[in-house]
Amino acid sequence: MQGHLGALFYSIIMWEYFLTFLAVFVLDLVYTHYLKHVANNHALGASFWSVGCYILASVAVINYTNNHWLLVPAAFGAFCGTYAGMKIRHRSKQ
Numbered sequence: 156m157q158g159h160l161g162a163l164f165y166s167i168i169m170w171e172y173f174l175t176f177l178a179v180f181v182l183d184l185v186y187t188h189y190l191k192h193v194a195n196n197h198a199l200g201a202s203f204w205s206v207g208c209y210i211l212a213s214v215a216v217i218n219y220t221n222n223h224w225l226l227v228p229a230a231f232g233a234f235c236g237t238y239a240g241m242k243i244r245h246r247s248k249q
Contacts, residue, residue, distance in 0.1 A: 171218060172225060172228045174218065175214075175219060175225045175232065176229070176232040178211050178232070179228075179230075179232030179236060180232040181211055181236065182212055182233075182236060184239060185211060186204075186240070187240030188204045188240075189204035191244065
């Protein structure tokens with residue numbers, strides 16, 4: 156029984172790491188769209204994307220406030236999300 160509880164605890168911790176990574180990754184993709192709408196003076200579009208930014212940032216902050224080690228997947232998610240967002244934006248301009 157002890158092994159099952161350990162495996163369950165480990166899977167919950169890994170889920171939190173993945174969720175934090177994913178939230179920040181998607182946040183940076185959403186933030187890229189937000190900045191595009193702001194630069195193009197699209198008030199309604201920028202407002203829509205800002206709501207997404209706020210919700211995703213809240214999920215990430217709540218997660219790593221409880222466990223400071225979650226800053227590692229958050230930072231990795233920020234890097235990967237910004238990189239992917241810029242690549243997608245660059246492709247759409249061509």
